[in-house]
Amino acid sequence: xxxxxxxxxxVRVTFDGFVAVDGVTMTVLQGDLRFLIGPNGAGKxxxxxxxxxxxxxxxxxxxxxxxxxxxxxxxIARLGVGRTFQTASVFEELTVLQNLDIAAGxxxxxxxxxxxxSSTPPEVEAALEVIGLTDLRDRQxxxxxxxxxxxxEIGMLLVQDSKVLLLDEPxxxxxxxxxxxxxxxxxxxxxxxxxxVVEHDMDFMRSFATSVTVLHAGRVLxxxxxxxxxxxxxxxxxxxxxxxxxx
Amino acid sequence: xxxxYAKIAGFAAIAxxxxxxxxxxxxxxxxSLLGRFVCYAIVAVGIGLAWGRGGMxxxxxxxxxxxxxxxxxxxxxxxxxxxxxxxxxxxxxxSGVVPGWWExxxxxxxxxxxxxxxxxLVAFGLGMAVFRRRVRGAYFAILxxxxxxxxAILLIGQQATIGGTNGLNGFRSFFGFNLFDPVNKRMxxxxxxxxxxxxxxxxxxxxxxxxxxxxxxxxxxEERVRFLGYDPANVKIVAYVVAAAMAGVAGALFVPIVGxxxxxxxxxxxxxxxxxxxxxxxxxxxxxxxxxxxxVAWAQTSLSESFPSFWIYFQGALFVLVVAxxxxxxxxxxxxxxxxxxxx
Numbered sequence: 064x065x066x067x068x069x070x071x072x073x074v075r076v077t078f079d080g081f082v083a084v085d086g087v088t089m090t091v092l093q094g095d096l097r098f099l100i101g102p103n104g105a106g107k108x109x110x111x112x113x114x115x116x117x118x119x120x121x122x123x124x125x126x127x128x129x130x131x132x133x134x135x136x137x138x139i140a141r142l143g144v145g146r147t148f149q150t151a152s153v154f155e156e157l158t159v160l161q162n163l164d165i166a167a168g169x170x171x172x173x174x175x176x177x178x179x180x181s182s183t184p185p186e187v188e189a190a191l192e193v194i195g196l197t198d199l200r201d202r203q204x205x206x207x208x209x210x211x212x213x214x215x216e217i218g219m220l221l222v223q224d225s226k227v228l229l230l231d232e233p234x235x236x237x238x239x240x241x242x243x244x245x246x247x248x249x250x251x252x253x254x255x256x257x258x259x260v261v262e263h264d265m266d267f268m269r270s271f272a273t274s275v276t277v278l279h280a281g282r283v284l285x286x287x288x289x290x291x292x293x294x295x296x297x298x299x300x301x302x303x304x305x306x307x308x309x310x
Numbered sequence: 311x312x313x314x315y316a317k318i319a320g321f322a323a324i325a326x327x328x329x330x331x332x333x334x335x336x337x338x339x340x341x342s343l344l345g346r347f348v349c350y351a352i353v354a355v356g357i358g359l360a361w362g363r364g365g366m367x368x369x370x371x372x373x374x375x376x377x378x379x380x381x382x383x384x385x386x387x388x389x390x391x392x393x394x395x396x397x398x399x400x401x402x403x404x405s406g407v408v409p410g411w412w413e414x415x416x417x418x419x420x421x422x423x424x425x426x427x428x429x430x431l432v433a434f435g436l437g438m439a440v441f442r443r444r445v446r447g448a449y450f451a452i453l454x455x456x457x458x459x460x461x462a463i464l465l466i467g468q469q470a471t472i473g474g475t476n477g478l479n480g481f482r483s484f485f486g487f488n489l490f491d492p493v494n495k496r497m498x499x500x501x502x503x504x505x506x507x508x509x510x511x512x513x514x515x516x517x518x519x520x521x522x523x524x525x526x527x528x529x530x531x532e533e534r535v536r537f538l539g540y541d542p543a544n545v546k547i548v549a550y551v552v553a554a555a556m557a558g559v560a561g562a563l564f565v566p567i568v569g570x571x572x573x574x575x576x577x578x579x580x581x582x583x584x585x586x587x588x589x590x591x592x593x594x595x596x597x598x599x600x601x602x603x604x605x606v607a608w609a610q611t612s613l614s615e616s617f618p619s620f621w622i623y624f625q626g627a628l629f630v631l632v633v634a635x636x637x638x639x640x641x642x643x644x645x646x647x648x649x650x651x652x653x654x
Binding site: 145155223 | 539
């Protein structure tokens, strides 16, 4: 059994007495494409925030036996945990290549930093290929289409050498074709990583999820394959609704 | 690549104008004035780095300018007074004994090192305290401004040890060179101009380096950079320290060129004045801050000569025009026109 998996044990996040995440325990294995779904306010994004150090949390979140909670954001990132945001947040004034190069460079020494980039690092080249932006490498990230920005974000996670990818609504606002491409991209990426996708789009989930965790009011309501979760009466009650069940 | 050649041409043009053209056509008086503006331009280059590229609105560069200037002024006073002498004003206002913390500045090597190190260390300490606590934006601007005010007040209170409101003045020599000799005054101009060119090379290298790209990333999306494994505080501290060191060097050159440093030259008003040229010239461009600083200072002097009370209105109008129509400064006119031609 590989130790490269993400394990959450009794993770709790409280804001001024309001319990946003109420003791979540879950395990995501390498190669898994885990979808995290739940109604608004279920604590999905807050859980991702807790793992990445943005909000303080209690309990335990380990990756490869290393505790992640209560470390600084940039330290967690260096441990191989990367994330994206609901709204694409690439560096708009920099080119695609510069965005990826920065993402690849947190381990660089001062001398490398103070020099100009002489050639494209191989991992950046590979990521450009994977996310399909090779031809747009010298384009400013700000002028990219919405979908391309999200792919660039995923590319940045790849060159960052993240082993855990936490994606917050990566396909929101995308066209059907872009969703399909994104899903295929995630499947390719997921072979060597642990991927957790926070998503509202049920069709997208059904097409690409290998496993699903349903959150409700800060707790894990149900967990399993897409079929198992859909068949769970508790899930049907709080989240999927009657119309969704037949799909 | 086209951009690189344009920058080399621009740099060559500035070097030619400062080192060949200006000394050839300007009178000694005007050249010395230009030398003072060049000092402002050196501060401006640093502000361009910290504010234009790093997003830190440094409203208190007067502090670092003042630190460099006072270190230099102390050395000049001590060397004028002779190996064990006491500077004139201390005999007048003070106990007639040189305070212990003045003594190291008798040594020229210590002085030159301190001109760079004192502002850098102060900026480093401040940066550690401020950026690690994620103070930024308007809060940082107000903090740095308050610091400039506090620094000036501190200086004013020290009549006996650093000249109080009068500041330090009446320097007779500069590292052994007589300051009343016109040839040496010209030499000072060349030193200032050469320093400005060197500072431009420093920021040029920084802007084209990976660090420069990262600094822009921190300016635009500080939180995002954190999630890529960098501590943005460190990135900002580097730019802030470099900007402070540049301001310190500028202050040190200002002292022999102008002949006086006083709290009035380092407080809130001069700190803001440093910024105006940068904003008008184009804060995130390579040459904009330096050219803007020189142009604004030059316009101020020549307009004040013909219309003594008119400058302040002109400065206000210029500021409004730039903010309203060219928020990135006058140096961006060229690229805006090109873009317009392409889209037409």
